[in-house]
Amino acid sequence: METGRRAVPRAREQRTWGRSWSRASLTWVSVLVMPLSSERGTGALMGAGDVIAQQLVERRGLRGHQGRRTVKMMAIGFCFVGPVLGSWYKVLDRLIPGATKAVAVKKMVLDQGGFAPCFLGCFLAIAGAMNGLSVQENWSKIQQDYVDALLTNYCIWPPVQIANFYFVPLNHRLAVVQCVAIVWNCYLSWKANRM
Structure with missing residues (x-):
């Protein structure tokens, strides 16, 4: 006893x-x-993705690095990606409340089926505009890159988002996405700046 x-x-x-x-x-x-989890962090990680794209993918070297391009990607992160994604996760949590596996799958389907295609198109349009493309040039570039970028998106994001919606609290979801997005941002930077 x-x-x-x-x-x-x-x-x-x-x-x-x-x-x-x-x-x-x-x-x-x-x-x-x-x-x-903030716009500043998103901008910094978008910039990091561009640096990786320029140095490791495109192999530009330090002398060939395009600093203005990195600043543009950071600006897109600060002004567009961070605020839009942060707001989207809040809206999504209100639309489909809960944290079960079924809820996570529903959120992922809505995120990847509805939000991602629109978001990706807007991102490519903004990147093209910031690169000084005319409306016609920008439209041609979007038509050229959009399907490939969306298919690549579907190879990466659905499993990440299911885990994100199931395991991660709302206030940390943007951080998880941005950690994974270092690789994605590298790809987007390469895709958006390839002429």
Whole structure:
């Protein structure tokens, strides 16, 4: 009996320690990912994606690096991608509340079936306009790149978004997307700036 009584407090201690450790971990995770959950973080990661595209994909080297292009991608992240994605996740959470697997799949279908095609088209149009393309040139570039970019999107984002909608709280979803999007931003930068 003595052993049974001692085991209960230890179990409670372990459960309490586990909860406090989880809270502490979530607090540190929040501090680390909070900058990525904002427009500033999105702009910085869009810029990082462009740097990776120029240096690793296009192999421009430091002398051939186009700084203005990086600044343009950062501006698109600050002014368009961050605010639009952040708002979209809030709207999506209101449209389809909950956190079950079925809800995550529904959110992913709406996100990838409705939002992603429109968002991608707008992104390509904005990038083209910022690159100084005329309306006709921009339209031709969108027609050339859109289907390929959308198919590539569907190879990457559906599994990421299901996990994001199922496991990640609303206030950290943009951060998760932006962490994965470093590779995606690299691809988008390459695609948007390929003439």
